Each structure stands twice: as C-alpha cells, then as structure tokens.
Amino acid sequence: MDRFSLTPDLSFSRIVYGMWRLGDDTDTSPAHVQAKVEACLAQGITTMDQADIYGGYTAEALLGAALKSAPSLRARIELVTKCDIIAPVGRHAGARVKHYDTSAAHITAAVETSLREMATDRIDLLLIHRPDPLMDAEETGRALDALVASGKVLSVGVSNFRPWDVSLLQSAMHTRLATNQIEISLTEPAPFTNGDLAFLQERKVPVMAWSPLGGGSLFSGSNPPLLAALERIAADYEVDVTAVAVAWLLRHPARIIPVMGTNRLDRIARFHEAMKVVMDRQTWFELYTLAIGKEVP
Template identity: 70%
Template sequence: MDRISLSPELTLSRIVYGMWRVADDPDTSPAHVQAKVEACLSQGITTIDQADIYGGYTAEAVFGAALKAAPHLREKLEIITKCGIVAPAGRHSSARLKHYDTSAEHLTTSVEASLRDMATDYLDLLLIHRPDPLIDPDETGAALDALVESGKVRAVGVSNFRPWDFSLLQSSMETTLVTNQVEMSLMATEAFTNGDLAYLQERMIAPMAWSPLGGGALFTGGPAGLLAALERIASQQEVEPSAVAVAWLLRHPANILPVLGTNNLQRISQLAEATKVTLDRQTWFELYTLAMAREVP
C-alpha cells in the first residue's frame, strides 16, 4: 500500500478506512471492531477516519472500546477525527438546533472528548468538519495551533472548505493546514473543475475524498452506461466494480486519499483492490464522460 505524506511528521495510507457507520453495525463489540481494523492492517491500510458526530456522538467510543481491548493496535494506526458540528444528540442533546461551533472552547473540549472516547493520548489529524459562517479565524487558528503545540494533535486540516475558507483560516495560523476532505466520486465530480482540487494541487496539499462511491448510488441508479463501463473494466482486471470507481480517483495526480466505509468484513478485506487497477487516460475520460452524461467541451 502506497503512503502519502501530508507533512514531514505525518504520512497516511493511500486508502483510508472510514468509520462513519461503525456505531450502526448490529455488532459493535470490541472484538468485531478489532477484526475490522485488523482486516485493514492486513492490506496496509493504517489510517482510520472518524468524527465526533458520527453515530450521534457514539462512534468514537465504539472504536475506543476496541483500542482499550487491544491497545497494541494504536501504534499501528493514524487516527483522524473531525469536530465543529453541534447537533441535538448525545453529549449535545441540549442544543436547540444543529449548528457549527469553531470557537476555541468548543474545539478544545471536543478534542478532549475524542481523546477520552478513543482511548488515546493524541490524534494524528484533526479536521474542522464544516466551514463555519461565524468563524473567527484568529481565535480558531490560535486554538488549532495550541492543540498542535500541546502534542494532543499531530496535524490539522479541514473538511468541506472552499478555497477561500481554507485561505482565511490558514492566514491566521502558524501551523500548516495539511488537507481538505471533500466529496469526490464519479457521482460528485464538481471538485475537478470548480477550483477546489486545483487550489490544493497548486499548494501540493493532498486532498481526501469522502463518499468515493457516491454513497452506493453508483450501483443503484447512476448515469446511464456508467455501471456497465465499471463492470466491463472490472471484469477485464478481475476486480469488483467498486474498485474501478475508487481507482478513478487514485489515477488523478493530486494524490487523492479516498475514505472508504463499510461494516462488511468481506468488503473491508477487498478495499485495497483499487490499488491494483490501471486506467489509461482515455478510459479515465470515458468514465468521466459517462459520469457527466456528456462529452467534455
């Protein structure tokens, strides 16, 4: 498994295992979660993606229970989590409505809760989950700098930020923002042309892609002809069609890191198949054209 360097201190596995749904699995036992992690490690997938809000603020603790039961796993992993969304659930059940909070107090409190829930002394990467219309970049930037300086967080980045949101926050920070996790897939190609990806490439910042399979929509009603093309290429290369869809992202020179989430152990064991797929330029554009349902201009 290739690795991508986000900073001199932090490298991640090219494919990231996402735990968005880990608390939704009928079996949330530490042993079962450990089996998922070990299935990832057996393929060289060492990076785990979490967020405080996942599972109504329960997913981190589900993962943490597995780390408590098998503490030796921690040193083999890079743990990513996100914060900044406040929804009326779990520890934020008193909130009147869903909103964003990027204040220093909230970020610090959220990190402490994530460390506690995931039974770890540090986070490898902390992301601001969504751009906050009320962000005070000086306050937020200083809070992120302080978290890195404290050693509780090794690196920081953002998620779902547009280039101007990224620049605003970075302008108030000493620490370098190392990634932006955005939606990218054959069902969501906007980042390839709206400046989001180009902005990161210009700065040699590796992006992360959430929902790289379009939430499963690729296989249940995507653009006409796209699934047939994925199946044809998959058959030729003896992989699953999902591996071809992920390989389409891997083919891009921006060093995109897809975040793949599933609770199915068999599917987890096949996540690395995407790295075996080769796509020439015309095949990449064939899938792109089908995804857009039109020729490129």
C-alpha cells in the same frame, strides 16, 4: 499499500478506512470493531477516519473500546477525527438547533472528549468538519496552533472547505493545514472543474475524498451506462466494481486519498483491489464523460 506524506511527521495509507457507519452495524462489540481494523491492517491500510458526530456521537467510543481491548493496535494506526458540528442528539441533545462551533473553547473541549472516547493520548489529524459562517479565523487558528504545540494533536486540517475558507483560516495560523477532506466521486465530479482541486494542488495540499462511491449510488442503477463501463473494466481486472471507481480517483495527479466506509468485513478485505487497476487517460475520460452525462467540450 502505498503511503502518502501529509506532513514531514505524518504519513497515511493511500486508502483510508472511514468509520462514520460504525455505530450502524448490528455488531458493535470491541472484537468486531477490532476485526475491521485488522482487516485493514492486513492490506497495509493504517489510517482510520473518525468524527465526533459519527453515529450520533458514539463512533469514537466504539473504536476506543476496541483499542482498550487490544492496546497494541494504537501504535499501528493513524487516527483522524473531526469537530465543530453540534447536532441535537447524544451528548448535545439539549441543543436547540443544529449548528457549528469553531470557538477555541469548543475545539479544545472536543479534542479532550475525542482523546478520552478513543482511549488515546494523541490525535494524528484533527479536521474542522464544516465551514462555520461565524468562524473567527484568528481565534480558531490560535486554538489549532495551540493544540499542535501541546502534542495532543499532531496535525490539523479542514473538511468541506472551499478555497476561500481554507485561505482565511490558513492566514491566521502558523501550522500548515495538512489536508482538506471533500466529497469527490464519479457521482460528485464537480471538484475537478470548480477550482477546489486546482486550489489544493497549487498549494500542494493533499486531498482526502469522502463518499468516494457516492454513498453506494453508483451501483443503484441511476446511471446504467456508467455502471456498465465500471463492470466491464472490473471484469478485465478481475476485481470488484468498487475498485474501479476508487482507481479512477487514485489516477488523478492530486493524489486523492479515498476514505472508504463499510461495515462488511468482506468488502473491507477487498479495498486493496483498487491498486490493481491501471487507469489510462482515455479510460479515465470515458468514465468522466459518463459521469457528467456529456462529452467534454
């Protein structure tokens, strides 16, 4: 598995395992969570993507239980997590309304909770999960810089930010924002033309892609011509059809890092197949054309 450097001190596997569905599995035992991590490691996938809100604020602890059961795993993986979403469930059940909190106090407390839940002494990458309309960039920036200086967080970034949100926060920070994790897939191709990818490429900021398979909607029959093309290419390479959709993202010069989420061990074991697919320019545009439903201008 190829690797990609986000900062001089941090590299990620080219494909990341997303754990947002970890709490939805019928088996959430430490042994089963460990089996998922081991299935990733067997392919060279070392980066695990979390968020405090995943599983109604339960997913971090599920991973933490596995790391307590098998402490040697921690040194073999990179941990990503996110904060700032407060939903009225779990530990925030008393909240009157779902909201965002990018105050220094909340970010600092969230990091302490994530460290405890995941049974680790550091977070490799902390992301602000959603843009906060009430964000005080100076306060948020100072808090993120302080966390990096403390060693509790190795690097910081954002998620779901638009270019102007990234610029605002970065303007108030000494630490370089390491990434923006945004939704990109054949069902969500807008970032290729709305300026999101261009902005990040210009600044040489790596891009992480959540829901790279459109939450499974690619395979629901909502776009039969696109699915047929994916199946044809998959047959040519003798890979799972999902590998073609991921290879389409990997082909882009922004060096997109897909975040793959599933609870099925058989599907996890096949993540690496995307690296086998050679996506030439015309094939990329064939899929793009089918995705947007029209010929390019």
